[in-house]
Amino acid sequence: MNTGDKSYVFVSDASDVGWARRTALELASALHFTPARAGALATAVTEIARNIVVHAGRGTLSFAPVTDGMREGIVTVARDEGPGIADIARAMQDGFSTAGSLGLGLSGAKRLVDEFAIESAPGAGVTITMTQWAKNDPRDE
Ligand SMILES: Nc1ncnc2c1ncn2[C@@H]1O[C@H](COP(=O)(O)OP(=O)(O)O)[C@@H](O)[C@H]1O
Ligand SMILES: [Mg+2]
Numbered sequence: 001m002n003t004g005d006k007s008y009v010f011v012s013d014a015s016d017v018g019w020a021r022r023t024a025l026e027l028a029s030a031l032h033f034t035p036a037r038a039g040a041l042a043t044a045v046t047e048i049a050r051n052i053v054v055h056a057g058r059g060t061l062s063f064a065p066v067t068d069g070m071r072e073g074i075v076t077v078a079r080d081e082g083p084g085i086a087d088i089a090r091a092m093q094d095g096f097s098t099a100g101s102l103g104l105g106l107s108g109a110k111r112l113v114d115e116f117a118i119e120s121a122p123g124a125g126v127t128i129t130m131t132q133w134a135k136n137d138p139r140d141e
Contacts, residue, residue: 012058047105056082081125
């Protein structure tokens, strides 16, 4: 059940996935993310939360503000204690799915955020850490 806390989201059904998406968007708005960067984070969060529901059954997402001295950002940590992923490299490939679906969730999420890390072991669940900065890196412009 999700109520007022904007930093921690329990995920076990589609409405929780929507709650996680809206939570990410609200935090991004508060930190003055560009619309493109907020939308990219929201889509990545949606895919990772949906994977928890579909492939693990239940799990949690937590959101925390970060800064690198130049920019603010959000670190999202998704955790579940489901079956885990035996071959992470394979699961990260476009089109790989054990559920007969599109297989674009993990690979898409990785492309949408600035930093993406995934840890898993069979039987030990999945932990995904994503960092998204509010603005483009001024050093790239
Ligand atoms: N939280 C998770 N727990 C267990 N397996 C997962 C999890 N997330 C992803 N996977 C595995 O990685 C595969 C690829 O995920 P994804 O790219 O989102 O594609 P899809 O969800 O369409 O299958 C899934 O089919 C599943 O085997
Ligand atoms: Mg998926």
